[in-house]
Amino acid sequence: MKMFKKNIILLLIIFFFISNCSKEKDQLLKIEKIPPLNDLYRTAYFSFENGNWDESIKLFQKVETRYSYSEWAPRATLLILFMYFDVGEREKALTYAKKFKKLYPKSKNLDYVDFIIGLVFYEQINVVSKDQTYTKAALNQFNSILKKYPESIYTKDTKLKIGLINEQLAGKELYIARYYMKNSKWIAAIKRLKNIISNYQTTIYTQEALHRLVEIYYNLGNIKEAKKYGSILGYNFNNSDWYKKTYKIVKDKNYNLKNDKVKRKLKDRVINMFKFSK
Secondary structure (H helix, E strand, O other): OHHHHHHHHHHHHHHHHHHHHHHHHHHHHHHHOOOOHHHHHHHHHHHHHOOOHHHHHHHHHHHHHHOOOOOHHHHHHHHHHHHHHHOOOHHHHHHHHHHHHHHOOOOOOHHHHHHHHHHHHHOOOOOOOOOOHHHHHHHHHHHHHHHHOOOOOOHHHHHHHHHHHHHHHHHHHHHHHHHHHHOOOHHHHHHHHHHHHHHOOOOOOHHHHHHHHHHHHHHHOOHHHHHHHHHHHHHHHOOOHHHHHHHHHHHHHOOOOOOOOOOHHHHHHHHHHOOOOO
């Protein structure tokens, strides 16, 4: 009886071993069935073109892993990066962007990858009343692109995005400045307004910032400073509604903004501060 039990146990062990070997053999056979690189890439790209991106990503990932040293591997990574970005999978897009830059630091497509990173941040920009963390991250990324790739085909789009981001940041500063003015926190408001005319002078908010500075300084009795910012506003935007509003503030106090006789020192300062294109 004991001998019979031993034989049963032995048979079970043999069966278990054979079963595992069979599974491993099947797995090996599956690995061997990976199609040749050209066929695999062609199928992956066909799925990409036809909008079957889940399948395309899986196939391109096989190109990456099975043929990692081929010239098609970085192309596969770029396409996966694009697909994740396009469908809004931002974290995965950033992961693949970092992966590409690490694996292919000398690639001619790094400007494309950096541009996608900038767009990932850009698409998460909030309205002016909310946190601007992603706004600043996008601005830093786009400025970096201009420095690293001045001849890139993405330069024009990058400059456009920088302009829009500056509008956003200037709007944020003005939003805060208005809040401070409403609560009579004049020094804090002045700081925000001066930041606009110093760092975001080409934005649409410059005119209002100058007007608000005139308004604050005039109400505080600092006519000298009010006159200075009023003159800058008049020199650069003498046909604007904001200039007309500024003029109404001071017209009853024998305060002349002197559009035609701006002091040379002030003019030189304006030229340096405001490089507007006409």
